[in-house]
Structure formats: C-alpha cells, structure tokens
Amino acid sequence: xFSLSITLPAVMxxxxxxxxxxxxxxxxxxxxxxxxxMFSDPAILSAYGFTLGVALCTVVLVNIAALGLALGLTxxxxxxxxxxxxxxxxxxVSGIIIAFVFQFVFSHxxxxxxxxxxxxxxxxxxxxxxxxxxxxxxxVTAWQATPQAMLIYIAGLMTVPKDVYEAAGIDGASGxxxxxxxTLPLISGFVLINVIIGFKDFLSTYEIxxxxxxxxxxxxxxxxxxxxFAGFEDGDYAxxxxxxxxxxLITLAIALVQLRLTRGNARV
Amino acid sequence: xxxxxxxxxxxxxxxxxxTARRVPPGAxxxxxxxxxxxxxxxxxxxxxxxxxxxxxxxxFKSGEQAVDxxxxxxxxxxxxxxxxxxxxxxxxxxxxxxxxxxxxxxxxGTVLVSAMASYAISRNWDRKFFRWSFYYLLSAMFLPxxxxxxxxxxxxxxxxxxxxAGVALLHIMFQLSFSTLLFTAFLRxxxxxxxxxxxxxxATTSFTFWRIxxxxxxxxxxxxxxxxFLKSWNDFMMPSxxxxxxxxxxxxxxxxIFQTQFSNDYHVSFASYLMAMAPAVIAYVISxxxxxxxxxxxxxx
Numbered sequence: 001x002f003s004l005s006i007t008l009p010a011v012m013x014x015x016x017x018x019x020x021x022x023x024x025x026x027x028x029x030x031x032x033x034x035x036x037x038m039f040s041d042p043a044i045l046s047a048y049g050f051t052l053g054v055a056l057c058t059v060v061l062v063n064i065a066a067l068g069l070a071l072g073l074t075x076x077x078x079x080x081x082x083x084x085x086x087x088x089x090x091x092x093v094s095g096i097i098i099a100f101v102f103q104f105v106f107s108h109x110x111x112x113x114x115x116x117x118x119x120x121x122x123x124x125x126x127x128x129x130x131x132x133x134x135x136x137x138x139x140v141t142a143w144q145a146t147p148q149a150m151l152i153y154i155a156g157l158m159t160v161p162k163d164v165y166e167a168a169g170i171d172g173a174s175g176x177x178x179x180x181x182x183t184l185p186l187i188s189g190f191v192l193i194n195v196i197i198g199f200k201d202f203l204s205t206y207e208i209x210x211x212x213x214x215x216x217x218x219x220x221x222x223x224x225x226x227x228x229f230a231g232f233e234d235g236d237y238a239x240x241x242x243x244x245x246x247x248x249l250i251t252l253a254i255a256l257v258q259l260r261l262t263r264g265n266a267r268v
Numbered sequence: 269x270x271x272x273x274x275x276x277x278x279x280x281x282x283x284x285x286x287t288a289r290r291v292p293p294g295a296x297x298x299x300x301x302x303x304x305x306x307x308x309x310x311x312x313x314x315x316x317x318x319x320x321x322x323x324x325x326x327x328f329k330s331g332e333q334a335v336d337x338x339x340x341x342x343x344x345x346x347x348x349x350x351x352x353x354x355x356x357x358x359x360x361x362x363x364x365x366x367x368x369x370x371x372x373x374x375x376x377g378t379v380l381v382s383a384m385a386s387y388a389i390s391r392n393w394d395r396k397f398f399r400w401s402f403y404y405l406l407s408a409m410f411l412p413x414x415x416x417x418x419x420x421x422x423x424x425x426x427x428x429x430x431x432x433a434g435v436a437l438l439h440i441m442f443q444l445s446f447s448t449l450l451f452t453a454f455l456r457x458x459x460x461x462x463x464x465x466x467x468x469x470x471a472t473t474s475f476t477f478w479r480i481x482x483x484x485x486x487x488x489x490x491x492x493x494x495x496x497f498l499k500s501w502n503d504f505m506m507p508s509x510x511x512x513x514x515x516x517x518x519x520x521x522x523x524x525i526f527q528t529q530f531s532n533d534y535h536v537s538f539a540s541y542l543m544a545m546a547p548a549v550i551a552y553v554i555s556x557x558x559x560x561x562x563x564x565x566x567x568x569x
Contacts, residue, residue, distance in 0.1 A: 069312065072308065078303065083309050092549060094520045095502065097544055104538075109322060204413065206504075207505060225414035
C-alpha cells in the first residue's frame with residue numbers, strides 16, 4: 001500500500017496534466033463566434049466532407065481486404081508464418097515514409113508503367129488530379145491499416161469452433177454458404193470492432209496525406225487534422241481550437257456508439 | 269471444397285467403408301485448396317511487397333540510374349552511393365540517436381508506469397477510486413492527438429519541454445491507456461496466492477511488486493514494450509509539432525527534407541527511407557511472436 005500511495009498519485013498527476021491540456025478554457029474565453037463562423041466556412045466544411053468520405057471508403061476497403069486475408073491465412077495453406085509476417089509488414093513501418101514511397105510510385109512508377117503498356121488512364125499521376133487524389137489517399141491508408149484489422153479478424157476466426165464447419169460440410173453447404181451463414185454471423189462482433197476502431201483512426205488521418213499530397217492539389221485532400229495544424233501555423237489558434245473541440249465531440253460520439261454496441265453485443 | 273469429398277464418399281462406397289475412405293479424398297482436397305489459396309495469397313502479397321521492392325531497387329541505384337525514376341528494373345551495378353549521401357545529408361547518426369533516445373525512454377517509461385498503475389488498480393478493484401481511475405485512463409484512448417495537439421504544443425513550450433524529452437513524455441502518456449488495459453487483463457488472470465504468501469512472510473508491497481509480480485508479467489511487458497517501440501519510433505505528428513530545434517528532430521521527420529530540397533535525388537531519398545524503416549522492420553521480425561499474442565489479447569478485450 002505504501003508504494004502505491006506514491007506511484008498512483010504520480011501516475012494520475014501526470015495524467016491530469018495531460019488531459020488539462022485539452023484546454024477547455026480556450027473556447028469559453030473566445031465565445032461562440034468561432035463556432036458560428038466555422039459552420040459557414042467552406043474550407044472547414046470541405047475538410048470535414050473529405051475526411052468523412054475518405055474514412056468511410058477506407059473502412060469498407062480495409063475490412064474487405066482484411067477479412068479476405070484473414071480467411072486465407074487461417075485456412076490450410078503453405079508457408080503460413082512467412083505469409084503472415086509479410087502481410088503484417090505495412091503495420092510496422094512509419095506512415096510518413098510509406099506515404100513518400102507511394103508518392104513516388106504514383107507519380108513516377110505507375111505513369112511509366114502506363115506508358116509502357118499503353119494504358120492511357122495510368123499515364124497521368126492521380127496525385128495531380130484534384131478529383132482523383134483522394135483515391136490515392138484511401139489506397140495508401142488502407143494499405144497501412146489492413147494488417148491491424150486482419151490480425152483482429154484472425155483472432156476472431158480462431159474463436160469459431162471447427163466442428164461447426166464439419167457439420168455444415170456434411171450437410172453439403174458450399175464454401176460461400178459457410179462464409180455467409182456461419183463465419184460472418186459468428187464474428188460479427190469483430191467486424192463491428194474493426195469498423196469502429198478503423199473509422200475513428202481514419203478520421204484523424206494526417207501523416208499519409210502530408211506525405212502523399214500535402215493537402216493538394218489546392219486543398220482537395222485537406223483533412224480535418226491538417227486544417228487544425230495549419231491553423232496553428234497561420235495563427236488562428238482559437239478558431240482551430242473550436243474546430244478541434246467539434247472534432248473531439250465527433251470522436252467522442254463514435255466512441256460512445258462503440259461502447260454501446262460492443263456492450264450490447266457482449267450480451268447476445 | 270467439402271462438397272466433392274462428401275459426394276465421393278457417399279456415392280461410391282458402402283456405409284461401413286465411408287469413414288475409412290473419407291480421409292484420402294479429404295486430404296487430397298485440402299492439399300489442392302492449400303496450394304490455390306497459397307497462390308492467391310502470394311499474389312496478394314505482391315501489393316505489400318511492391319513498395320518495399322521499389323524502395324530497395326531505387327536505393328541501390330547510382331545517381332544516373334535513378335534519375336529517370338524507373339523503379340522496376342533492378343539496379344546494375346548495385347551502388348551504395350545513395351546511402352553515403354543520405355547518411356551525410358540527414359546527419360543520420362544524430363537523428364538516429366534522438367529517435368533511439370525517445371523510443372528507449374518511451375518503452376521503459378510505458379512498461380514501468382503502466383505496470384505499476386495496473387498493479388495498483390487490479391489489486392484494489394473493490395475500491396471506487398481505483399476503479400474510476402481505470403476508466404479515466406481508458407477514456408484517453410478515445411482522444412486523438414489532433415484534438416489535443418494545439419494546447420499540448422503550447423503547454424510543452426511553456427514547460428520548457430519543446431524537445432525530445434517532451435515528446436517521450438507525451439508518447440508515454442498516449443501509450444498508457446492501451447498498455448494499462450493489457451496489463452490489467454493479464455494481472456486478473458494471475459493467481460494472487462503468491463503475493464499473499466509473500467505478504468504473510470512480511471514482504472512490503474513494493475518488494476512484492478518488484479520481486480514477484482513484475483517478473484511474472486514479463487511476457488505482457490514484452491508485448492507492451494513492442495507496441496510502445498513501434499508507435500514511438502514511427503511517430504511523425506508529435507515530434508514534428510513539438511520539437512522546436514530542427515537539429516533535434518527524429519528520423520521520420522527528417523525525411524521531409526527530400527520533399528523540398530533534394531527532391532530529384534531519388535536514390536538518396538530512398539536510401540534514407542530504407543535506413544529509417546529498417547530498425548522497426550528488424551525489431552518486428554525478431555519480436556513478432558509477442559506482437560501477435562498482444563494483438564490477440566487486445567482484440568478479445
């Protein structure tokens with residue numbers, strides 16, 4: 001008990017100082033004008049639109065890819081450990097560096113390949129096209145985020161008892177029917193976890209966009225996190241504090257939905 | 269996959285032999301499935317490997333070879349020119365030292381602080397204060413960095429922590445909730461009899477913790493440590509926002525100079541990317557056993 005009474009207050013003390021730094025005082029001091037301006041600011045609104053859209057697309061892509069890979073990796077295959085090691089690699093490398101590498105791939109390698117193969121659509125870098133650059137952001141974010149979701153799905157698939165499949169196999173269910181009627185319902189909790197964790201993570205996407213497009217062309221790929229940071233450099237600190245407060249509320253809402261849903265799921 | 273095997277077993281053989289005959293077609297089936305699935309996965313893994321291949325191929329080219337930006341042809345002859353230049357341009361030893369320092373402090377701090385906090389929490393679970401502090405810590409998991417960034421930059425500036433030390437401190441704080449969650453789950457599964465008998469023999473709480481509980485938590489400490497390592501080593505946002513002095517910047521952040529100043533020396537930039545990625549990849553390959561088990565337990569929370 002003795003050392004606990006020393007360590008714990010220390011832990012909590014550091015932690016208090018860290019949550020204090022949310023700085024709720026800030027927005028009260030500035031008043032509500034910031035919020036009013038924010039909701040009619042096209043730059044902010046487009047950043048939210050872009051961020052939500054990208055997060056949504058990425059969540060769908062990541063979960064399809066991760067579930068497919070997890071199913072493949074848990075079935076009977078050769079060289080399982082090696083393959084799993086390879087598929088987890090994207091998770092362990094720095095997002096900013098991976099974004100730089102992909103920036104090169106999108107702006108040099110793919111156009112060169114497009115020219116060589118005569119595919120006109122590939123000859124232009126999609127990063128330079130304001131209408132297409134978001135696709136690159138989604139692809140690279142998904143590339144990096146898939147391993148984590150995949151590992152969660154693998155953990156989920158391991159909770160499904162084997163004899164269920166045997167029974168289904170004897171009844172003549174095809175692989176697809178087994179997947180739809182057995183696997184998916186049994187791991188629905190994990191799907192939910194992945195969707196919500198993913199959505200929350202992708203909302204604060206920053207590094208990959210900085211590395212790929214730096215918000216460009218123009219402001220076509222500017223995310224909320226980037227708007228917040230840019231606000232810090234431009235000096236409209238309080239304004240972006242209001243922005244980050246809204247952003248926080250959105251994240252909090254998602255977190256609450258997550259808690260509610262996972263708890264409901266645990267009861268079932 | 270299973271359909272043909274039941275057909276073969278059911279149609280041609282009497283019921284008695286059915287069980288005996290089911291094994292060979294089943295084995296043959298899974299053998300076939302095994303190869304086709306493996307092949308598909310290998311094809312998919314090309315998507316993962318491509319960027320790494322591009323990096324390696326570009327990094328080992330000489331200046332003239334790299335200038336056209338063609339990445340698929342392997343370098344011939346292999347050249348280490350890029351690495352030599354990148355080493356000097358990024359002042360690699362210094363950036364590497366800063367990154368190592370931040371990461372080491374983060375890993376040590378995260379493991380120690382969250383282990384102690386989890387011990388305190390899990391052994392006092394019946395008390396309201398400790399229960400609430402657990403949920404309080406967990407709630408930080410839902411706070412993304414961008415939300416806190418502006419005020420944190422301000423605070424670290426005021427506290428004289430706009431340097432690697434401040435980044436390490438914040439890294440520890442951000443790892444705390446996830447790590448405490450893992451440790452607490454692990455401690456709940458640990459039998460308390462050992463501690464009770466130690467206490468009966470007159471051991472103090474700190475003695476019990478350091479000599480009995482902490483060594484028992486070693487596997488979980490490894491998992492927590494690896495996560496802290498990867499997060500801290502690869503982080504870009506926090507150091508780039510918080511460290512004021514560019515000469516004390518971390519390895520990932522340093523890579524930005526290739527976007528502005530040396531944007532056409534592809535072989536140099538890719539050599540530098542490789543050097544920045546390598547430690548994390550090596551650490552992962554060595555330690556993947558714990559990464560896997562940690563994630564599995566984190567997922568089933």
